[in-house]
Amino acid sequence: MNLKPATREEVDHVIEKAGESFRNWRDVRLQERARLFDNVGKTLRENKEKIARLITLEMGKIIRESMAEVEKSATAFTYYAENGPGFLHPEPAKTDATDSYVDFQPLGVVAAIMPWNFPVWQCVRFAAPALMAGNTTVFKPSSTTPQSAIALQSAITESGIDDHCFNVVVGGGEVANYMIESPGTNAVSFTGSVSVGAKVAEAASRQLKKFVLELGGSDPFIVLEDADIETTAEGAVRGRFVNCGQSCIASKRFFVVKKVAEDFIEQFVNKTNALRIGDPMSPDTDIGPMVRKDALEALDQQAKDSIKDGAHVEIGGRTLERPGYYYAPTILTRVNQNMRVMKEEVFGPVAPIMVVENEKEAIRMANDSEYGLGASVWSEDVRKAERVAQKLDAGLVTVNNVVSSDPRMPFGGVKKSGIGRELSRYGILEFTNIRSVRIYEKSPMGQQINTE
Known part of the structure; x- marks a missing residue:
């Protein structure tokens, strides 16, 4: 053709x-x-x-x-x-x-x-x-x-x-x-x-x-105080870094209740650090390159601007010196709602984490976005997690799993x-x-x- x-x-x-x-x-x-x-x-x-x-x-x-x-x-x-x-x-x-x-x-x-x-x-x-x-x-x-x-x-x-x-x-x-x-x-x-x-x-x-x-989407990932932290951290890695973070329904904003924040961040960082970056044609690779140079540069600038405004780099935060458009899987803490990584859709492997006092604050922060595509809530108290999920502005909500499209379920969002x-x-x-x-x-x- x-x-x-x-x-x-x-x-x-x-x-x-x-x-x-x-x-x-x-x-x-x-x-x-x-x-x-x-x-x-x-x-x-x-x-x-x-x-x-x-x-x-x-x-x-x-x-x-x-x-x-x-x-x-x-x-x-x-x-x-x-x-x-x-x-x-x-x-x-x-x-x-x-x-x-x-x-x-x-x-x-x-x-x-x-x-x-x-x-x-x-x-x-x-x-x-x-x-x-x-x-x-x-x-x-x-x-x-x-x-x-x-x-x-x-x-x-x-x-x-x-x-x-x-x-x-x-x-x-x-x-x-x-x-x-x-x-x-x-x-x-x-x-x-x-x-x-x-x-x-x-x-x-x-x-x-x-x-x-x-x-677009800027999906919240909410970790409640009774979540299974190891399973939730695995979900965070999959939810954020699928397709090198280039997905409309990737987890893009992380809200973690203070009681479990330290444990969650530690496990999320450790699991992210274990990801294998390399040739996308290799079956052993977990993270490949981004699609184009302009996409890499745009992501890098979003992260740099947020770091300049006070975000703390737990891991990553940079482009990688290797052939191709590679960006290190990144986790940022000490972020706020005014930083670019929280206000804008971040189309790449960068995970910003906000520590919140309780589920009420998590819901308020999660809904403070012009987007409303997907959202996930993590807790061993499934009924409580479902109640939280019901209050989220989203077209798709998932409890204790990452958001994904499924032919059997309708797919779409609200707001923008x-x-x-x-x-x-x-x-x-x-x-x-x-x-x-x-x-x-x-x-x-x-x-x-x-x-x-």
Whole structure:
């Protein structure tokens, strides 16, 4: 495939082909779509190592995590193969009509703009439910990871789904604008930064198109006084340093009740110190490089500014002198809410820790953010942890585990973390016309009826 940025004419051609495919795909029986989805899951698993290597080569994710990403993507297709037909089955309703029901019709061509950090999985999050609902898609991947997107496209078409049901176009912001503004697209899905997401929403709104936004996150990780500290410290390492910290749902702000703070910090530092930094292609590596030089420099500046303002470096706090864009896994203490590492989304391996007096203060601090994507609470008193979790401003909350996306559960945030939901039944309904149908065997015209 040509990796040069697509021209407007090329984008228009792809959208036209997607529209033609939509007219056929929407009429494919749900059970047949399910069979084809099951094929996609098998194809992804058969090509797992090949696709995983592409992900790692393009954006630096360690190979173990790339393999897991492809497996999760396969699982999503299998999940919708098993559950999609049921999600889309008409729902009966009782009205004055002889027969009433709600059915779910596809919208048309869904335009999608996705980032680089989970280049296959984030695409699958929108594409699997959209396709199962009967839509077709035109997808612009990040310029950093075009080959991962093309590998997914190949897996989908090799599995028997029409060539133009899932389309990839390469390019930058101009191409994204073409897709949104085109009269041939009917809805928009975007994952990325808040600033760009606002522009996408504005452009889609001008066209009166449905949109779903998955934006930034600054997820709180709350450690209560009765937490199992060793398990919690392991969770902190996994939650903060997954994908080298480059995840919207990574744990990014740590709030620890004073009674257990010293023990937690010590164990968190020790476990972080044991992480193996190295070649992302090696199965023994725990931390690989960041995606690009500009991302490394931005992270380094956030940390330096916070250290200058009084943050204490427990471990790390610097770039590493080795080939590639490596940043030392970092833990900062003595931070406050005004420091950059707490106010901004930190997209890299830096963990700021605030010591709080009690759970009430932890909740207040956790909610003092413009973001509301994920949150986790750690405690052996599960009911208390659940009560705390219920008070957090977040789209996903987890007790005694790290936050993660799961095809079986809706994914999305509140505040500036997004609009709408991906995955589960809720994700599939985002890209449908939820239609009311009433059928009368005998017309009630001429009788007094409620017309509103």
